[in-house]
Amino acid sequence: SQWGEENLQALSIQEGEDVTMNCSYKTYTTVVHWYRQDSGRGPALIILIRSNEREKRSGRLRATLDTSSQSSSLSITAAQCEDTAVYFCATDEYKLTFGTGTSLLVDP
């Protein structure tokens, strides 16, 4: 999982597999953002989950949020090569605090 002083996590999977990335956060938040960052580009929001939602889906993406354990997860179903990117979780409604990220490589 990502956060704090942990090194960038790296995952490598085959196309068609499912994958889950985890994130734990340190301070109270009512929202967790998940961003993806393609090489050489800025981060882009892919899904946002609030504390009253526990689970949020968007296409092949599924985010969960457990405020009691201060953790969130992002799952991708049937990953495609174009899902290759670095994925970050971030907390706080306004002043985002980012985790260290998970580098996902999807091989054909």
Add this chain to the structure above:
Amino acid sequence: EAAVTQSPRNKVAVTGGKVTLSCNQTNNHNNMYWYRQDTGHGLRLIHYSYGAGSTEKGDIPDGYKASRPSQENFSLILELATPSQTSVYFCASGDMGAPLFGEGTRLSVL
């Protein structure tokens, strides 16, 4: 279309020199942010602003100043650049919900 534009996209500076990174947004957002990204650290907040004339310190403000002369523009200023400030810098704007990021400025301080 909502946009955040950073300039320059690449910059090489000398140690001790002054560097200004510029950011322009056409989203009419009140909040703007400057982050730096280094391998293994994710994105770290340097300065942010709630509107024209306001600047606030983020998590790593030392060695940086910010200026918000208008709703659209937010600058990051390195008065005396050091090699430790070599990084990729991202500007973002956003109010409620998730900020929109620019494409980044790659700064090398030699």
